[in-house]
Every structure is written in C-alpha cells, then in structure tokens.
Amino acid sequence: MDIACATISEQKVNHPSHPHQLERMFGHIVSSCVACGNKHEGVFFHCTTCPIFRINLDCASLPARLLIQISTKGNSIHSHPLTLAYSFPHFEQETKFYPRCRVCDGRFYFQLWIYKCDKCRYYVHVDCATSKREPFMSIFLRASAGNINKNYREDEHPNLLHCPFQDEGDNLLKHHMSNQKGTICTQHDGEMLNLSCHQHPLILFEKQTSVDKKMVSLHDPMKRVQLLCDGCVKPIVTIPFYMCCKYVDKQCSFVLHEWCANLPSQIQDYFDHPEHPLLLFPKIPTKFFGVFDCKVCELSSNGFAYGCTKCEYYVDINCAFIPNEITHEAHPGHLLLKVKPSTYPLCKACHWYVTEWGFHCPTCDFFIHAKCALLLPREVKHKLDKHPLSLRYEPAENHIEEYFCELCEDEFNPWKWFYHCTTCAQSMHPACAPLILQSQCEQATYSEVYYYLNMKFGGKIEIKDHPHPLTFVQGIQSDGHCSNCHEKYEYDKRLQHKMIFKCLECEFAIHHKCASFLFSN
Template sequence: MDEEIEHFCHEHPLILASKWQIHNAGEKNIHCYGCCKPVYEPTYTCSIDCSNSRFIFHKRCLELPWSIEHNRFPGRLLTLTIDNVYYCCNCWRLCKGFAYLGSSSDGLEFTISISCGCLDYLLEEQRSIKHPSHRHPLTYVRKPSSLFHCDGCGTEERDFAYVCNFCEFWIHKSCTLLPTTFQSVSHHQHLLSLNYFLPHVYHRFRFNCDICHHRIYPMYWVYFCASCRFFAHVKCATQQTNSIAGPSNSNTEQEDGSLIQLPVNKVSTDLIVPFLIRQKVLPDIDDALSTTIPTTNQPQYFNYEHHLHPLTLVIFSNEVATADGEQINVTDDEGEMMLCDACITPIYKSCPPHMYYRCDKCKFFLHLSCYNLPSELEHDHGEGLHKLSLGMKGALSWSDCDFCSRPTNGLFYRCEDCSYTIDVKCASVLAVIRHEANRQLKLIGTRVKQRSFFDCSACGYSISYWYAYASENYDFNLHPECAMLPRIARHKLDKHPLSLAYPPYSHHSGDIYCEICEKEIHPKRWTYYCRECDQFFHAYCLTRSGWYRNIKFGHQLVLEKCHQSDHSLTFTLGSLRHRCSLCPSVVYDEIAFECASCYFSCCSTCAGIAVPSRRCFLFV
C-alpha cells in the first residue's frame, strides 16, 4: 500500500505511521478504530492530526473488501460501513467500528461485526499460512477448538487455532498476530523482540518472566530485550495494563519513613544505633550521632564481660575525626583492617563518634555502639516473645544464626529455652524493611512454611527454610543474608571499593564473569562491581559478603601437635598453599591455620578444630 491513502472511514487522508509515532501520542492503551483491538502492527493514522489516536487503523483493516457475499446470506451483498455503536446480529454483542451492512428478504437491515466469528476469515490473508515459528504450513480452524495447549505461548485456553497437518503443532490464532517488535509499558527503555524460543545463548541459566516472575521455558515464545536481559512471556508482555511494580502510595511512603532501607552504609551507626534507641538504651534524639551516643562519660578502661582482658577507649585526633568524604578504615599495627568483634564490620576513622574500644594484648576491637548492646532482649521469632541473652563463644568457636543461617564468632543473642540464636546485626533489623534494589516495595519478614519454595531475587536460589523478606505478592523476595549484603566490599584483586550492583547491567555489553572464580555470572543476579576497572565479582566469592562474612579471622595461636611451638599460626582463609601440609585436604579459600614465615598451612581437621561447613543451596 502507498504511504498515503484515502478511505471512506475518515474525511482526511491517512498516512502509514511508525510504532513510535503511535505510542508517543500520549495514550497508553491504543486501539484500532476499525476492529477495536490493540495496535501492535502496521497502522494508518490521520495525516492532519497524527496525535489524535482516535483515528488509528490497522493496515489489514483498511484492506478489507468494501463488499462481500456470505454463504449464510445467499444472494445478499454485504457492504462495509463504520459506526460508533451497534449490535452484531450474529453474536448479539455490543460492538463499534467496521461492520458489514446488509438487508434480509423482507427488507430489514442487519449488521455483522468484522470481529464476529462468521466473518473472521476475512482478516486472514489465506486459510493456510506459512508462519516463521514452524517449518510446515499451518491450517486455520475457523471454529473455536476445545481447550488445547498452545505451542507458542505455552498456555491452555479455548481459541481459534492454526494447526499443522504433518505434526502435532497447535498455536492460537491470536499468537500468529503477535508483532515481532513493540514497545511495552513494562519495559520503557528499549523495544522488545519476539523470539520463537529462548535464544540458545541464554540456555546456560534459568530465567523468570520480569512481569509475572514465573519461569520462562526455553521451548516457548518469549519477548526479550538483549541489552537489558529483560524477558517476558508473550501473554504478559502484550497485556498493556501490566507493570513490573506499581507506583508507591505517597501516604504509605510518609507512614513508612522510619523503615530501614538496606543496604546501610555503616552497620554500627545506621543499624545498631536505631536498635539501641528502640530498646531504650539510648535516648531518641534526632541529632548528630555524637549526641545520640554519650561520649563524655565513657570509661577509659574497663573489664568487658565477653573478653578476658581489659579494654581501652581510643579517641581519634581532631584532624581525622572531622575528615569528610571517603570512609577511612582503621588498621592495626600490621596494616590489617580492624573489625569489631561484636558485629564483625569495619571500624571507621572518619565517622562519628570518632572513638572505639580495643584490647592492648590481643586483636579485640569494639564499636562504641556495640559496647552499649543490652545484655537481654525480648524477641519474637514466630513463636511469641522469647527472652534472649547476649553471649560470645570466642574467636575459634562460633554459633549459627537461625535468622540468616550464617556462622558467627561475634556477639549473638540466644534463648535459653529453645536455643534460638541470632547475631547482633540480624537482631537489629526490623521485621519490615525496604531495599535499594526495589525501593517501591515494602519487604515483610515472613516465616517460610515447610515445602514452600520460591526464589530469591538476589542470588536466584530457592528460599525454603525458616525466614525470608518478601513483597506482598511474592514477586520480589530475599534471603535475610542477601537482604543484608554490605553496600561496599573489598578484595585484593582490586584496589578500589566494590559496590553492590543490581541488574540490568546495560552499561556492560556481553557476558560478565567473576574475577575470582572466573565463572560466568547470571545476568539477573546481584554482583559487586568496580566501575573504574570494569570488574565483576560474585557476592559469595568475597570474604566480607560470602559464607564467612560474620567470621573474624586473624587470631594467633600455637598448635604444638601440628607445627613447631616457636611459630604461631594464623586463623584465616587459606591463601599460601592449595593443600594442607599434613594431609591431601584442599585448604585454599577454606578455613586454615597458616604460618607465613615457613609456608605451612594446616586444615581444620588436622588442627582438631571444628569449623562450620558451607551450606549447599537448592537451585530450582
């Protein structure tokens, strides 16, 4: 057809319009004025006022014959017309748009909609078509078939069908009309492309629909954006009312302004201090942190209940205390980053309250906020309020947190009656949170019922145990340990801070690989990323975000049965040797006891010390 045509349905000439002109006209749900169906394919619009979406017609609707004969009305000529509202005399539905007008033998006029089943064949080019999704011709079944499973969209419903006479291939008639590309309201950035199977390059991973969050099966049709790794079922993508996440209610935002948004910058001040205020340990003062935590009456030396040696208060100089900008870690005499022995997070120089406690005899450090942790706590972990007591086992002993399932050798709270254990970071988190990865959703702490499986939006592994943070519709869910991933991590392979990053990684073309394990990273999973070096890391490959994130390493000890007594061994993650010096066990990147002076490395079994094993996830 020509780029500009004249048609009786409209007084002005009609021009062929691109999808961009149509969808930028200001309306979200645009329908053809002829058949009243959504506009996904080549269309014509008014040449005088293209922004008037009322006069938009499918190209195929304008190609309808102006007059026809039908076997149900022999000898009667039916003429194409257009009307605002009418009843179809065949199906008795209230319709509008194009219709065929005729008269019966007694002179009574009747109107039949072009969308009625008896005229449906007029909108098909031919009874047998060659569709790019299948190698054989497909035959159109004019009468609605019984329920059948569509080999295109993968759904089962009653619809007109195209069938293959050579093999068992059935697809909905509506699926054959799907546009190859279109702009979805669920994905505004780029056009979505139709593919008749999940592209082979993505078969290495399992993907969920980014609209309904159910699994995408490789054998069915899919709309996708290669740049953003956006995938959607064809039915979900073409439902224009769908969106990934609805807009937040302003009243809800105002009511929930006190909710903690993870990840926090500093656990000691952004997580534990609000917890101390809720526990009435500190006054609720909306002022600088230095006024929230009293700094003038802190003891200079004192005996701490959970440590053998007395602790000393250390105050930073004014120059360091007033420094702005990047967070500055405190390091010990050997250049190692100081970690608080309570919450197992770094101690910073350049943030309030500019002081901490340390042990002069060993590497024991304590945030000022962690020093103020209450010795007892009432906690509801799904079975009513229980009384928990603060405790610590020691540097070479640990407890498993029942909230995040991570082992810790820091401070924890434990119930004497049921042995429920929770580390101090998890105890400080509220039952309802927000997360930076999806600020529009409130995540509610939920006990996971037995045999209830749904996937974590961060790591992709199933959530099948104890506790989870989930949105109301379970379309965005997080393991507690994933919800509490630190905002910043570090690794020796990169001199820059690594920031927690969320998909899509549209700024990075091609596949992404972890710099540590050198394995490909699922394009829908959270990572740590260095923008300066353009490097990605699995969260579980980094020490401060992986399985041992709540374990403080660096403790020195002498094991005479394993190594000479004049050499002390360091409790660490193995890095000197691949295997244990005493047995064939692999110690690299596992808990080990190493002597840097003589290149000796001993596994935990040979050392006679029980260590926590890494949990195996169930991936579905």
C-alpha cells in the same frame, strides 16, 4: 467483517513461524494456540498439512519488533526493542541458566513464542509483553516481580527498614541502636570507658583519629587498612568509635562501634528462642576462640553474641535485632515479613533453599534469606575497579557475553544477585566482592554471602609440641593440608577456605577444631 479479517487476502497467510501456508478456520472457535499456549475464543489459522499447528488471529498479527514500555501494567520497561522469536532459545549460551519472564517471573516453554532482546538477556512471554492476558484468567495469576503495586503506607510503618543498606559501613545494628532513645552514652572525645568484657580501658574517638600523636586510620581496604569492630565484626568507617588504649602500641587490637559499646545486657522473648532470655556474651565461654555458628544467618562468627548457655543457642548481635518486616529494592513496593518456612523454598538472591529464618512476600511468594537481605549492601568498592560496584538482581543491559567473576574467574549465573560496574563492564560474585584483607580471592562460593563476613581473624595461641605461636587466619590453597588432622577423607584434611591456625615462621598449619583439641590438652 472487521478490518483484520477483511485485509487478509483469500483468508490465507504465509507466516514466518511455519514452513507451510496457513488457512483461516471458518467461524469463531475455542482452541489452544500453539504460539502463546493459551485457550482463545475467536478467529484461528491452521496448517492443512500439520493439523495440530493452530494460532489465534491476535498472535498471528503480533509485530516482529516492539518496545515494552510503561504502558505495560505500570512499570515493566526495557530500553531496547524486543524481537519476536517463535520458540524459546533453550540451546543458546545465554539461556543455559533457565531465565524466567521479566514481567511475570513465570517459566518458559521452548515451543512457545517469546519476545527477546538481542542486546541483553531479556526474555518475556508474548502475552506479558503485549498485556493480552485473558481478563478472567488474570485472577488466577500470582503477583509478579515485574508488576508490583505498593501494598503499604509509610506512615503506618514507622522505622521501617529499607534494604539493601547503602554500603559496607552501614548495618542493621547501627539502625536499631539509633532508634533507641537513651542507649548511646554522652561521653566526649578522649574520655575513657571501662567495660567488664575487656581488660584495658577504651578511649572514645569523636573528633579526631589520633592518639599519643600517632594517627589511627579508619577502615579503608583500598589502602589495605582494616579496622573491624570486635562487637559486630563490621568495618569502622566513621567516628565516633572506641579503641583500646593499648592499640597504638600494638599490644591489643580491640575496637568497638559506639553503639556496640552500649548494647543491652539481655533480650527477652527473642522470636526464635522465647523460652529463656538471651544474655550478651563478648566471647562465648564454651567456644574455642569465641567461634560459634549463628542460628539465624547460619554464618560463623567470633564477635559479640546473645545466647542461652542452657540450650546452647547463640546468635550474633546483628541477628539479635532482626525486625519483623522490611522492604527490599529487589522486590519494591511490598512488605517482606520475617518467617521460618515449613517447606524449603528457594531464595531469590542465591537460589539456595531457605531452611532457617528469612523474609517472605505472601502476595508474590517471594523468599529471601535474612543474610542475603541484610548483609549484601547496595554498593561495594574493590581495588580492581576504580568505580563503586552496584548490587544487581538480574542480568545487566547491553551485556550479551558470558558473566565471569573478575576475582575468582569462574563463570556465574546472572540470575543470581551479583555486583557489577556498568562503566567497566566488570562483575563479581557477592561472596568474592568484600575486601577482607586476610584472604582475598580465596572464597568458596557456597552462597552469595561471604562465609567469613562475621569473622575477625587475627590473634595468636601457643600449643604444646610446637615452638612458635600460631595465628588465626582463613586457609588458602598454598596452606596445603592440616598438620594434625586424622580425618578419614582427603578433602576434609585440606585447609583452603577453612578457619585455621597457622605458623608464620614455618609451614605448620592446623584446622580450628584441631587447634581446640591440642590447646585444651
């Protein structure tokens, strides 16, 4: 007899998982275990009152508490002791978002045993926590989020893009242009640049941020200063950059990153539109106020675009340079390849279907939208928290309460990506976190990416039959309904969360599409 069998008195046990005494079944048998759900060959205990209750000796001997450490297949680790639970707590508040195993990313079944952390939302299969998968069966298990061995060499992938970007001042276009030799001009501070796309000369700021003895502030939403590039519609947080010579006099708000002023005039053989070259458009002539929907990230934009007028195909200038492969902190060690899936898998970031371009790990079947990978930085700052908030890919440790967004005050699913400050225990939707000054706290969370992240609001138009100029803004709840809308449904008439033109002198406000109709007439 081995030690385990010899020390079990009278071959009977009283196990806390079952109300009746369990009795050893003689001989080595092959059977399914009600604890882990797997088939085993070996010693089993069963209930003579409930014949279907049968557990393997290994599961019967599982410790009530354990610490999952580095020894578990390399890198699955949790700092708190885990408690053995004899069913999945599917009625508990913290499990209502259907969490998955933190080691294998597999689903839970409520009748099977698990290990869970009582201090945070950490759940793991008993087999995953103890590394007791059957050796032969392990070849059928797909690679998982918790156990990843690096599958590429850095020297074989020069200029590989590592996501997420550090902060809101970093972006794909900046990295791409910095890797292109000879694309950045050699102008010096204060020198003028004339672009065919803009009616005024541009001044390069390289060493200082003042013009005509007046200070020009960089983008700093914490101080309510917004400086967005008219090309990529991303914040300008460092020098050098170009500014319209009329900016200080508030006659023109046109500004450009240095790299946006040196973009190539066209792109050949674009991966999603290889039939025709894509031409650079500072403003798409057929689109009112330059607003278009990007074919790759599916976000609206009024910045520079690459497009084909023949096919009415347009992408924003960031999406024009998406690489074929990246890595991401949410799925470390594996290359993610650019794909347009034939099916509609779920994005790991936002849990929405990937219908357009995204990134995919073929080894692990890991999918993520291109916009989630490239537009959510590692850190953001917000006036509601004095510390930077970091991007989280799973529930934070020591956080057993419900997760509420500090901005919109709605509860959210912590298994979707979110921003979190550990010091202050504050969390935010990624879509609510960006400090876009025109519409704070007015984001409709259709996805994890702020829908108007590629929009630069501002600018005015004049329409017939209204005496005042209208300003281009994002609608908020107090704007009410469109003053010109004849939509069939009441919901469509609302201006909240929409692109609108609003009179700042009276209560007149209309949808962007209504303004385009009135303006053209």
